[in-house]
Amino acid sequence: MQIQINSRFFLIISFWIIPILIILSIYLQTKLINQNNVAYSLKTLLIIYTTFLFSLLINKNKNNIFINMVNLFFLITFVIPATFSNMNEYFFFRDVYQFTVDKSILLIIFQYFITVISLALIDPSPKQLNQFIPNNFQINFLIFIAIVITFISLYETLVIYKITDYFPSWIQIVKSVFNSYIAIIILFFILFLKKIYLNKFQIILISLSFFTLFLNSILNGSRSFLFSIFIIFILFSFYYEKKININIKKIFYLVLYIFLSLFIFILATSIRYSLIDPNNSFFFILLNHWLNIENTIFNIINVVISRLSYIDNAVERISNEIIYNDIINLNYYFKSIIDKLSPGFEVFNVPFSTRSVYYAHLSFSEQNNAFNSEIIPFFAELHILFNYWSIFFLILLFLFFSKVYKICDCVKEPFTSLFSILFTYFFSNILCMGMALDFYFVFFVYLFLAIFIIYLSYFIY
Numbered sequence: 001m002q003i004q005i006n007s008r009f010f011l012i013i014s015f016w017i018i019p020i021l022i023i024l025s026i027y028l029q030t031k032l033i034n035q036n037n038v039a040y041s042l043k044t045l046l047i048i049y050t051t052f053l054f055s056l057l058i059n060k061n062k063n064n065i066f067i068n069m070v071n072l073f074f075l076i077t078f079v080i081p082a083t084f085s086n087m088n089e090y091f092f093f094r095d096v097y098q099f100t101v102d103k104s105i106l107l108i109i110f111q112y113f114i115t116v117i118s119l120a121l122i123d124p125s126p127k128q129l130n131q132f133i134p135n136n137f138q139i140n141f142l143i144f145i146a147i148v149i150t151f152i153s154l155y156e157t158l159v160i161y162k163i164t165d166y167f168p169s170w171i172q173i174v175k176s177v178f179n180s181y182i183a184i185i186i187l188f189f190i191l192f193l194k195k196i197y198l199n200k201f202q203i204i205l206i207s208l209s210f211f212t213l214f215l216n217s218i219l220n221g222s223r224s225f226l227f228s229i230f231i232i233f234i235l236f237s238f239y240y241e242k243k244i245n246i247n248i249k250k251i252f253y254l255v256l257y258i259f260l261s262l263f264i265f266i267l268a269t270s271i272r273y274s275l276i277d278p279n280n281s282f283f284f285i286l287l288n289h290w291l292n293i294e295n296t297i298f299n300i301i302n303v304v305i306s307r308l309s310y311i312d313n314a315v316e317r318i319s320n321e322i323i324y325n326d327i328i329n330l331n332y333y334f335k336s337i338i339d340k341l342s343p344g345f346e347v348f349n350v351p352f353s354t355r356s357v358y359y360a361h362l363s364f365s366e367q368n369n370a371f372n373s374e375i376i377p378f379f380a381e382l383h384i385l386f387n388y389w390s391i392f393f394l395i396l397l398f399l400f401f402s403k404v405y406k407i408c409d410c411v412k413e414p415f416t417s418l419f420s421i422l423f424t425y426f427f428s429n430i431l432c433m434g435m436a437l438d439f440y441f442v443f444f445v446y447l448f449l450a451i452f453i454i455y456l457s458y459f460i461y
Helices: 007-031 042-058 065-083 098-122 136-160 169-177 180-191 200-219 225-240 248-276 282-291 293-308 310-319 330-341 353-359 378-409 415-432 437-460
Strands: 002-004 243-245
Touching: 007 042, 007 065, 042 065, 042 098, 065 098, 065 225, 065 293, 065 310, 065 415, 098 310, 098 378, 136 169, 136 180, 136 200, 136 437, 169 437, 180 200, 180 225, 180 415, 200 225, 200 248, 225 248, 225 415, 310 378, 330 353, 330 437, 353 437, 378 415, 415 437
Parallel strands: none
Antiparallel strands: 002 243
16 A cells, blocks of 8 residues: 555544544543542533634645645644643643633734744745755765764763863854754665665665764764654655555564654663763663553653644643743844844843743752753744734745745755755744744854854865
8 A cells, every 4th residue: 555645644533533532532531530640621622622623724725835844743742742631730830720721822822823824925935845956976975964963972981971071162153054964864865766776885874874874863862852753754755755565564563663762761861870970880770661661651651642732832831921921032042042142142141042941940049950941832932022913923934935946946956955955944944843032043053064064065075
């Protein structure tokens, strides 16, 4: 059986998923009726499901890649986690009450709907998706760039494990400009190219680059690498409307991928705890996880649902808006952007807003030892920044997307398609990942600089 990854396929899958979620939500609400957890009512869930399906119908014939990505993330991080909201106590620990939940959901739905409508009307998605057929020299150049970025990403790991204490500021800057996701996207870009033949040496280099990036992620205690690979694969599939042959072998690989993700999660978690506290033995932590595998799996499910539950974070940000008004505002964003782009010094000594949001729930002594951050989901950020006037910001943002793609079209191949997909990944991040607009402004500057250096390097190469 052959399927084509596009908006129609997504619509069909969702029309199977939503009835299952409705049945689950009715069951969970009935079973946990005596629980005191603040959660989403069945009425609220039905509003979420209906709005989601309606947004899928809007994109049925358009196949707008940004609407596809927004809808996919809304399904994974809003629709599904909302169904299981009875099972966590997040709102209890953040002083969120039932009446504010119901109000916040309507505001989130409003921002989500406006975003989808604006994307449908302006349609900033790239128009020229025809792939070029690169020569062997161009493929080798792209592989070389991916390998260089891979080695740059390894340097911090060497410092973490005290293989070297030398970590100059210029390497930190280079690492910020050429982050590992650029290497991953370049490698995917090569693999998705049509009508080309990769020789064995090229395949080995690509495989080693992927493995090195994967290993580096694990050694840093990151548990999101395989999920990121999955999302990037979906992005490319939407971008090129990839056709996939479904058979028993590929279903087996998918199941294997899921089990591998479970193992990697346990391994990365053990490494993370040993890095936080060197007194904790990595092998002891790993052994303890395996000896209590049933509890470990249950905890993993809770952690994954919690990490994916952008809806809970969005509701909390809006419900406690008064706490975040001094952080989620354009004046604060301006200061954090200036600090991050200042070469070697800070003017305002202001971190990214996502880190300050995390600080907002800590005591002063705890803040000194905190290096984490918390997401600010895009729909909550839109409400806090612009309220009902967010449509004007969205129109300007999507017109900017369109302008960037027009500039990409002026660049000679083999770079038009690659730069277009890099920007598509970046714009999808803005709409989906919740790292806040101050971070994405800096990210865009770095990405633009990275693209310029890659383009310039090609002529030197």
